[in-house]
Amino acid sequence: xxxxxxxxxxxxxxxxxxxxxxxxxxxxxxxxxxxxxxxxxxxxxxxxxxxxxxxxxxxxxxxxxxxxxxxxxxxxxxxxxxxxxxxxxxxxxxxxxxxxxxxxxxxxxxxxxxxxxxxxxxxxxxxxxxxxxxxxxxxxxxxxxxxxxxxxxxxxxxxxxxxxxxxxxxxxxxxxxxxxxxxxxxxxxxxxxxxxxxxxxxxxxxxxxxxxxxxxxxxxxxxxxxxxxxxxxxxxxxxxxxxxxxxxxxxxxxxxxxxxxxxxxxxxxxxxxxxxxxxxxxxxxxxxxxxxxxxxxxxxxxxxxxxxxxxxxxxxxxxxxxxxxxxxxxxxxxxxxxxxxxxxxxxxxxxxxxxxxxxxxxxxxxxxxxxxxxxxxxxxxxxxxxxxxxxxxxxxxxxxxxxxxxxxxxxxxxxxxxxxxxxxxxx
Numbered sequence: 001x002x003x004x005x006x007x008x009x010x011x012x013x014x015x016x017x018x019x020x021x022x023x024x025x026x027x028x029x030x031x032x033x034x035x036x037x038x039x040x041x042x043x044x045x046x047x048x049x050x051x052x053x054x055x056x057x058x059x060x061x062x063x064x065x066x067x068x069x070x071x072x073x074x075x076x077x078x079x080x081x082x083x084x085x086x087x088x089x090x091x092x093x094x095x096x097x098x099x100x101x102x103x104x105x106x107x108x109x110x111x112x113x114x115x116x117x118x119x120x121x122x123x124x125x126x127x128x129x130x131x132x133x134x135x136x137x138x139x140x141x142x143x144x145x146x147x148x149x150x151x152x153x154x155x156x157x158x159x160x161x162x163x164x165x166x167x168x169x170x171x172x173x174x175x176x177x178x179x180x181x182x183x184x185x186x187x188x189x190x191x192x193x194x195x196x197x198x199x200x201x202x203x204x205x206x207x208x209x210x211x212x213x214x215x216x217x218x219x220x221x222x223x224x225x226x227x228x229x230x231x232x233x234x235x236x237x238x239x240x241x242x243x244x245x246x247x248x249x250x251x252x253x254x255x256x257x258x259x260x261x262x263x264x265x266x267x268x269x270x271x272x273x274x275x276x277x278x279x280x281x282x283x284x285x286x287x288x289x290x291x292x293x294x295x296x297x298x299x300x301x302x303x304x305x306x307x308x309x310x311x312x313x314x315x316x317x318x319x320x321x322x323x324x325x326x327x328x329x330x331x332x333x334x335x336x337x338x339x340x341x342x343x344x345x346x347x348x349x350x351x352x353x354x355x356x357x358x359x360x361x362x363x364x365x366x367x368x369x370x371x372x373x374x375x376x377x378x379x380x381x382x383x384x385x386x387x388x389x390x391x392x393x394x395x396x397x398x399x400x401x402x403x404x405x406x407x408x409x410x411x412x413x414x415x416x417x418x419x420x421x422x423x424x425x426x427x
Contacts, residue, residue: 006031006289007339020335021278024285028292043288054240055160055167056283060276061243062152067268068250068260069107074221077257078103079121081218086186088205093129094139094189094198097122101143102182105150106225107246119144120385134396135198137382141393142185142400144378145367150178152228152243155333155363158279162290162341165355167239169422171232173356176417177364180410184403192399220253233425279334286338303347313351317358317412320344321365328369332377336366353415360418364411368404371397 009027014020025043032038069075082100089095100122119140126136148155151171160167192198206214215222224246231237237245254260310316327336340362348358370378379393388396411417 006292020332021281021285024282024289024338028285028288031292042291047284047287055157056280058152058167058240058243059154059157059279060272061240061247062157063154063275064268064272065152065243065246065250066107067271068247068254068265069104069221069224074107074250074253074257075100075104075121077214077218077221079125080214081222083125084206084211084214087203089190090202091186091189091193091198092200092203093122093126093131094135094193094200095186097126097136097139098143098146098182098185098189101146102150102178103222103225105147105178106228107152107221107250119382123385129200129203131200132198133386134388134392137386137388137393138396138400139185139189141371141378141382141397142404143182145370145404146178146181148363148367149174149181149360150225151175151232152239152246153363154279155337155366156359157239158283158334158337159341159359159363161283162337163345163355163359165359168232168235169356170359171239172421172425173360173418175229175421177360177407177411180417181404181407184407185400188400188403197399220256224249282334282338289339290342302343303350306347311351313353314413316348316351317353317361320348320361321408321412324362324365325368325372328366329372330375331369332375333366333370336369337362354419356422357415357418361408361412364408368401368408371400371404 006027009030010023013023013026018026029040029043032040032042079096079100082096082103083093086095086099087093122140123133123136127133147153151174153171153174156170156174157167159165160170189198193200227249228242228246231242231245232239251260251265254264306316306319309319324336324340327340344362345355345358349355370376373379373390373394379390379397382388383390383393
């Protein structure tokens with residue numbers, strides 16, 4: 001009951017316009033003050049340990065690498081290479097959009113960076129070739145969700161810290177699902193164009209000489225995902241060390257391409273500090289809330305409640321999917337993670353569900369929430385870039401919910417999709 005009261009206070013505070021971080025502290029403090037069971041100094045004592053985690057060092061490094069790559073001309077080279085590879089397939093630039101996002105996901109684990117950086121180039125090209133603006137915005141938003149699934153991923157770092165699981169295993173778990181989601185989206189694009197739902201022309205296949213040229217221009221950038229995969233599989237470096245090396249590679253590429261200058265470098269650093277500061281503050285203020293959940297036996301109470309509903313792990317996962325999809329519609333991804341992971345992850349383990357599998361189920365649910373109204377963050381990014389209304393964005397993105405839901409069902413009920421690589425290389 002105590003957690004429900006705190007959550008109620010937090011929701012009311014956020015609704016009234018209070019920043020989320022302050023709402024967490026306000027809700028916890030008000031409850032402790034009124035209840036009187038614990039002194040307010042408990043909050044101060046829990047704040048420090050909230051950020052005492054080595055894997056968290058990977059968070060600012062991968063965010064910085066993504067910002068550097070977005071401002072270093074790499075995005076244009078990736079787009080040109082993707083266009084040479086799949087641009088001639090029916091649905092043309094829609095496939096290019098998805099394929100480019102898959103490549104960029106192996107460098108930057110932030111959906112917003114994909115949508116705002118690479119997405120701008122993609123939509124300009126799609127508009128130039130006569131693609132409807134709403135369709136371009138919808139596929140850009142949908143493909144941007146691949147970014148946090150394929151490592152490196154900021155929300156994976158956050159999840160690993162909150163659930164106390166190995167970050168390298170979580171990273172390995174994302175490769176197959178990320179590629180699979182890209183495949184589901186490309187199949188959807190192909191049939192929508194083939195059936196005439198989206199009327200666009202078929203692009204000619206580029207000459208071999210042009211395709212080789214685009215591959216050579218993009219090769220240094222394409223080497224970064226290969227480097228990350230090799231590092232994770234062989235274990236020669238930790239995810240944090242790989243994050244630092246990715247930053248170094250992004251800086252070298254940026255200056256070598258002559259698209260990165262000191263001013264751009266400074267702006268990327270400032271943006272990284274802002275993003276990291278926001279996420280760090282959320283992790284910090286969630287620590288007292290998490291502690292109070294523990295001492296209040298919230299996990300045990302919820303486990304008993306769930307056992308009263310079902311003892312079947314597959315039914316449990318179905319219920320969790322419904323709850324998380326609803327939560328993702330109204331709350332930002334990192335906020336839901338801060339509230340739900342410390343409570344739900346141990347319960348999933350008690351049902352015999354692999355922790356890495358459950359992590360991917362949670363992340364996919366919440367990423368779908370970024371595409372759903374009324375508060376889907378990626379919808380608002382696209383609305384800001386295109387001038388479309390929320391109603392127009394929802395109508396455009398709605399057909400992509402079907403491949404996304406099919407993908408979610410595969411991830412939920414075929415665990416080997418997420419656990420194969422961690423079990424193969426995780427040790």
